[in-house]
Amino acid sequence: MEGLEKMNSNQFKENVTDTFNDIKGFFKNLSQKQGFKTFTSVALAVIAGLLVGFLVLIINNPSRAFQGFGQILIGAFGDPLSPMTGIGEWLYYATPIMLTGLSVGFAFKTGLFNIGAAGQFLVGQCAAIFIAFYGGFFGPFQWIVAALAGIAAGFLWGFIVGVFKAYLNINEVITAIMLNYIGLYTVNFIIKGNALIYDSGRTRTFKIPENSRLPDLGLQSIFKGSNVDIGILIAILIAVVLYIVLSKTTFGYELKAVGYNRDASRYAGINEKKSIILSMGIAGALSGLAGALNILSPGVIINNLGKDYAPENILPAAGFNGIPVALLGLSNPIAIIFSALFITFLQRGGFYTQTIVPIEIIDIIIGIVIYFSAFALLFRNVLAKLITRRRERKAELDNSEPKSDIDNEGVVS
Amino acid sequence: MDVVYFVFQQSIYFIIPLLVVALGGMFAEKSGVINIGLEGIMVIGAFVGVVFINAMQKAGFLASSPQLLLILALILAAILGMIFSALLAYAAINLKADQTIIGTSLNMLAPAIVIFIARATTDVKQIYFNPAPFKIVSAPFFGDIPFIGDILFKNAFITTYIGLAILIIATIILKRTRFGLRLSACGEHPQAAQSVGVNVYKMRWSGVLISGALAGLGGIIYIIPTSISFAGDVAGYGFLALAVMIFGQWKPIRIFGAAVFFGLFKALSSVYSGIGFLAALDIANAKDLYNMVPYIATMIVLAFSSRKSRAPKAEGIPYDQGAR
Numbered sequence: 260m261e262g263l264e265k266m267n268s269n270q271f272k273e274n275v276t277d278t279f280n281d282i283k284g285f286f287k288n289l290s291q292k293q294g295f296k297t298f299t300s301v302a303l304a305v306i307a308g309l310l311v312g313f314l315v316l317i318i319n320n321p322s323r324a325f326q327g328f329g330q331i332l333i334g335a336f337g338d339p340l341s342p343m344t345g346i347g348e349w350l351y352y353a354t355p356i357m358l359t360g361l362s363v364g365f366a367f368k369t370g371l372f373n374i375g376a377a378g379q380f381l382v383g384q385c386a387a388i389f390i391a392f393y394g395g396f397f398g399p400f401q402w403i404v405a406a407l408a409g410i411a412a413g414f415l416w417g418f419i420v421g422v423f424k425a426y427l428n429i430n431e432v433i434t435a436i437m438l439n440y441i442g443l444y445t446v447n448f449i450i451k452g453n454a455l456i457y458d459s460g461r462t463r464t465f466k467i468p469e470n471s472r473l474p475d476l477g478l479q480s481i482f483k484g485s486n487v488d489i490g491i492l493i494a495i496l497i498a499v500v501l502y503i504v505l506s507k508t509t510f511g512y513e514l515k516a517v518g519y520n521r522d523a524s525r526y527a528g529i530n531e532k533k534s535i536i537l538s539m540g541i542a543g544a545l546s547g548l549a550g551a552l553n554i555l556s557p558g559v560i561i562n563n564l565g566k567d568y569a570p571e572n573i574l575p576a577a578g579f580n581g582i583p584v585a586l587l588g589l590s591n592p593i594a595i596i597f598s599a600l601f602i603t604f605l606q607r608g609g610f611y612t613q614t615i616v617p618i619e620i621i622d623i624i625i626g627i628v629i630y631f632s633a634f635a636l637l638f639r640n641v642l643a644k645l646i647t648r649r650r651e652r653k654a655e656l657d658n659s660e661p662k663s664d665i666d667n668e669g670v671v672s
Numbered sequence: 673m674d675v676v677y678f679v680f681q682q683s684i685y686f687i688i689p690l691l692v693v694a695l696g697g698m699f700a701e702k703s704g705v706i707n708i709g710l711e712g713i714m715v716i717g718a719f720v721g722v723v724f725i726n727a728m729q730k731a732g733f734l735a736s737s738p739q740l741l742l743i744l745a746l747i748l749a750a751i752l753g754m755i756f757s758a759l760l761a762y763a764a765i766n767l768k769a770d771q772t773i774i775g776t777s778l779n780m781l782a783p784a785i786v787i788f789i790a791r792a793t794t795d796v797k798q799i800y801f802n803p804a805p806f807k808i809v810s811a812p813f814f815g816d817i818p819f820i821g822d823i824l825f826k827n828a829f830i831t832t833y834i835g836l837a838i839l840i841i842a843t844i845i846l847k848r849t850r851f852g853l854r855l856s857a858c859g860e861h862p863q864a865a866q867s868v869g870v871n872v873y874k875m876r877w878s879g880v881l882i883s884g885a886l887a888g889l890g891g892i893i894y895i896i897p898t899s900i901s902f903a904g905d906v907a908g909y910g911f912l913a914l915a916v917m918i919f920g921q922w923k924p925i926r927i928f929g930a931a932v933f934f935g936l937f938k939a940l941s942s943v944y945s946g947i948g949f950l951a952a953l954d955i956a957n958a959k960d961l962y963n964m965v966p967y968i969a970t971m972i973v974l975a976f977s978s979r980k981s982r983a984p985k986a987e988g989i990p991y992d993q994g995a996r
Contacts, residue, residue, distance in 0.1 A: 319792050372772060374911070429974050430983070432708075433915040436908075437967040448960035572963070574908070583780060586773050617791035622784030626777045633773035634763060 296643060297589060301632055304587075305601070308628030312620055319616065327616040331624075334608030347482025349600070349607050351556070354490040355380070357599035358549035359581025361498055362542045364590035368505055369538035370518025371424070375435030376546040377578025378442030379416045383409035383547025384554045385446040388464060388568060391471035391555065392456050401471040406493075406551045413547015414540045416442060421539030425532035431539065439574055447570035463569035472557035472565055479560050486559055490552040494596075497545070501592040514538050549577060583629045679939050680823040687935030688835035689714075689894035693913035694920065694927045695842045696886030701922060702846065703879025704859040704872075705764050706771045706988045707757070709778030710887045711910025716756045717749035717888025718895045719786040722902040724748050725801045738805035739830050742896070746834065746889055753888015754881050756782070761880035765873055768990035783904040790904070798901045806830070806896060831893040838886065843924040855879055859984030862991045872991045887913075919974060921982040933973065937966035 312331075316324040337345025359376040366373035390397070390405035397404045416438055423429040450464060451457050458465050473488040505511040517524045517534040525531045558564045584602055588595035602625055609621030693710055700707035707713075724745045728734055734741040760778060763769040787797045810816075811825040824832065846852040857865040858875040866872050887910065894909055895902050916934060920927030941962035955961060 315788070319788075423971075423975065427975055430918050433918045433974065434971060436911045436915050437971050440908075440967045441964055441971075444960045444964040448957050448964075451957045451960065582776050586776060617788050619784040619788040619791065622780055623788060626781035626784060629773060629777035629780060630759070630763065633769035633777065634767045 304628050304631035307631045308624045311627045312624035315623060316616060323615050327612055330612040330615060331608040334611035335604045337611060343482045344484040347485025347487040349603055350491045351486040352607060353599045353603035354494050355549045355553045355577040356580045356584050357494040359546050359577055360584025360595045360599050361501060361592055362545035363581040364585035364588060364595050365501060366542040367585055367590040369514040371431050371538055373542045374432055375420060375438050376581045377574040378439035379413040379543040379546035380550035380575050380578045381446045382416050382442045383413040384550030386412035387551035387554050391467045402473050402555055405471055405555055406548060409547045409551020410544045414544040417539040417543020418536060421536035425535040443574055450570050464567045466565040466567050467555060473555045475560060488556050498592040498596045583625055586629055587632055677822045679943055681827050682943055683935040683939035684832055685897040686938045687931045688832050689890045689909060690913050690916050691928055691931040692835050692838055692893055693887050693890035693910060694917040694931060696883035697914055697917045698922050700879045700883035701984055701987050702859045703855050703876045704862060704984060704986045705876050705880050707883045708772055708775030709760055710913055712778035712782030713753045713756050713884050713887035714891030714906045714910045715782040715786060715904055717753040717891030718902055718906055720752040721745040721749040721892030722799050722801050722895060726799050729802055742806050742830060746892060749888045749892040750885040754884040757880050757884020761877050765876045771988055787904040798903045800901045803896055803900060829897050839924060839928055846924060859986055862986050934966050934970055937969050941965055
């Protein structure tokens with residue numbers, strides 16, 4: 260009687276252990292995958308950033324810390340009665356930094372630092388504005404032509420940086436910074452000098468004409484009352500295309516190879532000058548598109564307002580926000596979709612929380628996340644080393660000592 | 673002639689902060705660490721300095737000796753800049769993290785932190801101060817020297833002389849001292865430096881901390897002559913200083929040349945309306961065109977001058993004692 264019971268419980272125990280081992284094996288396999296390790300390390304950085312943010316809130320004002328922090332975490336959904344509006348706004352605001360993030364990330368992948376996304380964004384925007392006001396004859400294709408013009412202008416701005424780097428050996432950081440300002444003032448000069456576009460009374464451009472605004476593909480009937488438009492779909496599509504180009508094509512391989520080692524690539528028969536110029540050009544084109552889609556956005560369509568541009572002597576934040584987006588996404592185009600959504604989520608949350616805590620808390624959190632993500636990769640390697648060492652030791656133990664039932668008995672009793 | 677003096681006096685307000693911050697960036701890169709966070713460190717330095725001056729001016733402390741007050745603010749800015757840059761040093765040197773990422777995070781953090789503090793304590797992001805007492809209308813004796821006196825010693829700030837002193841000291845340290853040569857060795861070939869007994873980690877820490885101190889100093893130097901308030905923004909001067917450093921090929925005297933070149937054009941763009949023949953051209957929206965000139969001029973000069981980059985060879989690569 261006693262024996263039977265014991266056997267049963269042993270069998271049960273074995274079954275449980277089997278299932279447990281299965282689960283463990285699954286996680287073991289998962290944890291060995293590079294992507295998963297990366298994800299965990301980034302997630303750790305995010306958690307660390309949020310914790311520090313929470314700490315700052317507590318130090319700042321303990322009575323409001325919980326309320327403020329909770330609001331940041333769910334604030335992006337906006338009014339709880341109509342969360343679809345909030346989600347639509349979230350997608351809308353994610354679009355430009357997703358594209359500039361892809362721009363910076365693409366350049367990183369090819370060994371270049373594109374700090375010029377702000378300037379490329381502005382010239383792309385300016386080109387789109389011109390097509391929007393002068394390209395009436397393109398009919399229903401006007402917004403497409405305007406977006407392409409933005410791409411072309413951004414490409415040109417990146418192209419110049421690439422030429423300076425490839426042929427004159429001038430660090431891309433310096434030319435990109437110079438071109439940011441040259442772009443800013445050129446755009447302001449051109450726009451202010453054009454009476455058809457610039458409304459000097461309001462010191463901004465007239466609203467983008469209705470027929471050249473982006474379509475929303477019915478997104479605004481799903482996300483009622485939000486600004487969302489086709490831009491977010493274009494941005495995601497481009498991320499997928501970039502992923503394929505970078506990881507599945509010879510062209511992408513060549514660009515990456517030049518990034519890893521310029522000289523070796525040349526000896527391998529890759530035209531390294533062309534690669535550098537194209538890499539910067541494509542990166543610029545992505546930021547240019549970000550600018551074009553930004554200005555062509557229809558706004559909330561029912562209100563029929565559209566957007567305008569006020570020439571100021573400030574570089575657009577969307578250009579610089581591309582850098583943390585790319586870094587958090589580890590320059591992987593698919594991951595950049597999510598990092599852009601994540602960073603926008605926090606920013607929207609902060610926007611709705613402004614009355615409780617200063618909005619700068621969001622930049623503090625993002626800054627800390629980026630800071631920790633820098634050695635998250637290193638942390639990942641340390642973790643991997645620890646796990647393998649533990650496994651090796653365990654394997655040694657398993658080999659040296661025959662498995663005894665005593666342990667199991669011990670656990671049971 | 674007055675116009676010429678005016679352009680020079682104005683240009684000094686741009687030249688000195690660019691020079692000081694670029695020299696800071698140079699020390700970090702010479703040791704092998706890219707400091708792209710100069711902009712953020714400048715913001716911290718400017719904030720600390722302005723907050724200090726604001727508080728002291730309100731309290732009426734040192735009202736009779738404003739130069740001393742300014743010097744105290746400069747010292748504070750340098751110290752806080754140094755502390756902030758330790759975030760970069762620890763992550764980049766000890767933890768071998770990516771230097772670009774860390775620098776970017778510093779650039780994001782600095783304005784966020786200072787505006788957060790300003791808003792949390794005063795509800796507005798601007799912090800005001802009165803720069804008037806710091807201005808030296810005409811320095812005794814030196815101000816009477818023809819030409820040089822008019823440029824350097826009239827309508828000047830004490831920061832100008834501090835900036836020039838830093839240039840001289842930096843040149844001597846880098847070229848003539850054991851420390852400077854060892855620092856450069858760590859940026860060129862850290863393994864070789866280590867093999868002859870140089871502590872690479874210590875050298876790189878020194879490089880980054882010096883860059884932090886100078887960038888913090890540069891932040892307040894930039895704000896004092898050009899504004900009456902600070903709101904967490906140094907108008908991209910940290911990035912421009914980076915450009916000046918590359919333009920100057922990581923050499924102190926050439927960096928000075930680059931800063932002067934850039935600053936003169938910058939001043940030209942801000943005072944063109946006071947220059948007879950330029951104002952006579954009467955171009956619509958000329959301001960935007962003149963604003964562009966310093967950047968275009970820099971690119972043209974770069975295109976003709978820099979075929980061979982003198983960047984430290986090991987910059988940006990974390991030093992690993994085990995690597996060969």
